[in-house]
Amino acid sequence: MERFRxxxxxxxxxxxxxxxxxxRDEEAFRAELxxxxxxxxxxxxxxxxxxxxxxPLNGVLLAVKDNIDVRGLPTTAATPAPLRDPETDAxxxxxxxxxxxxxxxxTNMDQFATGLVGTRSPYGAPVSVSDSSxxxxxxxxxxxxxxxxxxxxxxLGTDTAGSGRVPAAFNGIIGVKPTLGLVPMTGVxxxxxxxxxxxxxxxxxxxAERVLPQMAKYVHTDPTSRAxxxxxxLAAPPVARLGIPRPENLSAMSPQWHAAxxxxxxxxxxETFTAQRxxxxxxxxxxxxxYEGALVAERAHAFGPELARLGHTADPSIRRIVGAAxxxxxxxVRDQQTLRAGIAEARALWERVDALLLPTAPxxxxxxxxxxxxxxxxxxxxxxxxxxxxxxxxxxxVPLRTGSxxxxxxxxxxxxxxxRLLLDLAERLRPDLRSTAATWIPAHHRVAVFGAHxxxxxxxxxxxxLGARLLKPVRTTDHYRLFRLSTDPAKPGVxxxxxxxxxxxIEGELWALPxxxxxxxLEGIASPLALGRITLDSGESVTGFVCExxxxxxxxxxxxxxxxxxxxxxxxxxG
Numbered sequence: 067m068e069r070f071r072x073x074x075x076x077x078x079x080x081x082x083x084x085x086x087x088x089x090r091d092e093e094a095f096r097a098e099l100x101x102x103x104x105x106x107x108x109x110x111x112x113x114x115x116x117x118x119x120x121x122p123l124n125g126v127l128l129a130v131k132d133n134i135d136v137r138g139l140p141t142t143a144a145t146p147a148p149l150r151d152p153e154t155d156a157x158x159x160x161x162x163x164x165x166x167x168x169x170x171x172x173t174n175m176d177q178f179a180t181g182l183v184g185t186r187s188p189y190g191a192p193v194s195v196s197d198s199s200x201x202x203x204x205x206x207x208x209x210x211x212x213x214x215x216x217x218x219x220x221x222l223g224t225d226t227a228g229s230g231r232v233p234a235a236f237n238g239i240i241g242v243k244p245t246l247g248l249v250p251m252t253g254v255x256x257x258x259x260x261x262x263x264x265x266x267x268x269x270x271x272x273x274a275e276r277v278l279p280q281m282a283k284y285v286h287t288d289p290t291s292r293a294x295x296x297x298x299x300l301a302a303p304p305v306a307r308l309g310i311p312r313p314e315n316l317s318a319m320s321p322q323w324h325a326a327x328x329x330x331x332x333x334x335x336x337e338t339f340t341a342q343r344x345x346x347x348x349x350x351x352x353x354x355x356x357y358e359g360a361l362v363a364e365r366a367h368a369f370g371p372e373l374a375r376l377g378h379t380a381d382p383s384i385r386r387i388v389g390a391a392x393x394x395x396x397x398x399v400r401d402q403q404t405l406r407a408g409i410a411e412a413r414a415l416w417e418r419v420d421a422l423l424l425p426t427a428p429x430x431x432x433x434x435x436x437x438x439x440x441x442x443x444x445x446x447x448x449x450x451x452x453x454x455x456x457x458x459x460x461x462x463x464v465p466l467r468t469g470s471x472x473x474x475x476x477x478x479x480x481x482x483x484x485x486r487l488l489l490d491l492a493e494r495l496r497p498d499l500r501s502t503a504a505t506w507i508p509a510h511h512r513v514a515v516f517g518a519h520x521x522x523x524x525x526x527x528x529x530x531x532l533g534a535r536l537l538k539p540v541r542t543t544d545h546y547r548l549f550r551l552s553t554d555p556a557k558p559g560v561x562x563x564x565x566x567x568x569x570x571x572i573e574g575e576l577w578a579l580p581x582x583x584x585x586x587x588l589e590g591i592a593s594p595l596a597l598g599r600i601t602l603d604s605g606e607s608v609t610g611f612v613c614e615x616x617x618x619x620x621x622x623x624x625x626x627x628x629x630x631x632x633x634x635x636x637x638x639x640x641g
Contacts, residue, residue, distance in 0.1 A: 069127065070095050073170060073217060084190030085208045085217065087132045088139050089171030098168050122276050122505075124166035129212040129221035130159060131205075132172035133179050134264065135253035139169075143255045144177040144187040146379055149372065156253025157288065158222065158264050158281055165280040170218055173208025177381045178369045179224050179257035180388065181205050182232045182427075182447040183436050186381040191433065194236050196473055199432050203233035203447070205257075206265065210237045213267040220277050223265040226257045227356055228427075228451025230265025231463040235426035235475025240499065241463035242266040242274055242489070245482045246455060247292030250285040258356075258364035259290070261455040271493050271500035278489075278506040294508040297582035298483035299533025302420065302490035308334070309344035309419035318449045320429030326474045327425045330466055338494050344415065346422070352408045353452035357445065359401045360393030361456070383440045408457050416481045421491055424450045426463050426475035450477065458482045462492040465499075487533070507535060510578035513587070514540055514600050514610030516548070517558035517630045520575055524555075528590055532583035541571040541603045548572045548630065549613065549621035551594070558630040559594065559613030559621060562601075571603050573629030574610070 070092070076082045077089045090098070102124070130136050133143040135156040140148035155163060163169065176186040184207030185191040192202040195214040202211050206223025210233030213221045223230045225243045234241025242265060249264040256262055266281065268274045284293040310331055316324055334341055355361050365388045373380050373389055380389075415422075428449050436443050454461050459479050466474040476495065478488045486508060493500045513534075518525040521536060544566045549559040560572055579587060588597065594617035600610035627633035 067096070067099070070170060077171070083211065083215075084174055084187075084192045085211050085215075087142055087144065087172050087174050087189050087208070090139065090169065094138055095168070095170070098163070102163070102166050102168060121166035123162060123280060126167040126220060126273070126277070127218040128162060128167040128169050129171060129173045129209050129218040130169055131175050131179075131209045131221070131223045133175060133224060133255040133257075134159060134222055136169050136172060139172050141172070141255060143179065143369070144175045144189060145372065145376060146188050149255065152253065154253070157250035157283070157285055159253070161280045161283055162277065167220070167277075167280075173206075173212055173221065175207055175209075176205035176229070177384055178365070178373070178388075179205040179226060179229060179255070179262075180365060180384045181444055182228050182451070183431075183440065183444050184233065185433065185436050185440070186383055188379075193433065194430070194473070196238065199434075200430050200472070201236065201433055201436055203236035203427075205229040206233050206267070210234055210239060210241070210267050213237075213269055214239045216269075219268070220273055221267045223267060224254065224257065225263055225265045226261050226455055227448050228454070230263075230267070231451055231461060231475070231477055232427050232447055234267060234463040235465070235477075236430055236473060238465040238473030240268050240271065240274055240465065240492070242268075242278065242485075243454065243461040243463070244282065244485055245292070245460040246458055247290050248294070248483070248485065249281045250283055250288045251290045252285060252288045256368040258361070259368055260364055262290075263455065269499075271489070271496075272502050274489070275502070275505040282506075282508070295483050295582075296509070297533075297580050298508065299487045300507060300510055300578050300580055301530070301533060301535035302487045302494070303530055304338070306339055306421065306491055306494075307419045308339050308341045309346075309415065309422045310341050311346045311422075311424065312343050315346045315350065316425070318428045318446065319425060323425055323427070323429045323474055326466060326468050327476070329468075330476055331423070335494070341423075342419065344419065344422070346424075348408065348411055349453045349457070350449065352405065352456055353448060353450075355401050355404065356448070356452045356456060357387060360397035361401050362388060362391045363393050363398055366391040383444070386441065405456055408453075412457050412459070412481070420480065421484065421488060422479040424477045424479060426450065426477045430472060430474070454479055460485045460488055462488045464492045464495050467496070486535075504535075507537070507578055509581060510535070511581055511584050512537065512576055512608050513579055513597065514574050514576050514602070514608050516560050516572055516574040516611055519611070520631060523631070528587065529577055529579070532587060533580050534583065535578045537576045537578050540574050540576045540608075542574070543601050543603050544569060544571050545601070546572050547618075547623060547625045548627065548633070549618040550624050550633065551613070551617060551621050557595070558624075558633070559618050560600070560611060561613050561615055561618055567625055569625050570628065572625070573632070576608060
């Protein structure tokens, strides 16, 4: 409560750096705390249990961009007067609140979420937390600064052209830009409805891992919503293939940012990354369609009437870009077909690389730079971001460690629903920003392995190649025996003896497989091995590798080793 009171006092005093547009009063904030506490005591939906709901976000202070509805606070989208006074939370806010997060207030933004500069607001312009002469980036300006300055633990933004990534780079924080449709858009003021998504800002990956599962929800009544596919990868491969733009693709960059990007590529860990140069000129050409082509009709459709109503009180750059937009239907279809061709071209790229590693922005302009050329600078900032949503890609922006005081950023970009994979790669780039294991693991099937599929063993690639994820080490109950089968090469067999063996159980690993990968994995399992039910010493019953009893009649019992790896180490090369 004291933390909120300090924020509220600064807001009331006008001493908040143009971060906030509106904020809860103390009474409303206290009511939200009480509601959150009450939710924590609610029983689970299953009437047979009395276990309280888990509250994974209990105590998390959340800022929300002011184009996302929060019950009790006006939604302005940075217009001079409220567009609406919502009586319900946006779907994404509702999910976070149910998990225990408390909304502090609504943050500043570029008007109608149209801009990457953070200066197009009647509520003033936030600036970068590291250099007050430089812009905060936009359009999710206030949300990024609120997180970077430590005012809140996490913040929601939106992203159409880079608004959830550019401000992250300019303020030295993480920006997660989900696949289109992964986060529900109900209750969000659209900017370009075919290409909008809600984004997340955090200072560390631990917080991102806690918040993302509560954001990524399929809502059947939301026409933009998409369910997580059964074949989407649940982890990055052990050695990820990164596509690095060719030098000619980086010509738009400022010398300082170019040098920092080159240094980051040189510093990639060769044990977890391989890098290859790729030509992204086609992607850069697609990026220009967002504002220079007929796709600007998306924005005219989304907020054109409101823009007209504002007249000369609207931001002049937005009036100029959107107000005069009147493309023909033929032009719009032409550009949409260009996007379809671009998506097909990108498929070939994803056969060669797991992700692109890009500069988040080509440079970091000053407020004076933007004032001198507001539209030109904004267009320049979208060089490496504008194409991502147009081509249905996911992205994670990561702060780059540099020797200078000014923050810079990298972005990992991948195909649709590569979100979990990209987060893994981002955490490899900045392991100092993660202290706990990943907790966001989309829909999956669990499989326990005890032999050649263990990490470091010969068949582990069959799991990692299917996008599987190691969940944790496990051990069976003491009823299981481990045998060295009479095969070449040697394989283990796990059999339930039905009674205590006098040994503590068999060590193994529990893996998460994408649901669609299970059948492929099954096809590779040869007799006498099979998948069956395994009881772990935790009491869990999971699917795991078992062996037909007939195959162990003449096999060597190696249960006393405690696990296959331990047996191999003790037996030596002759096994």
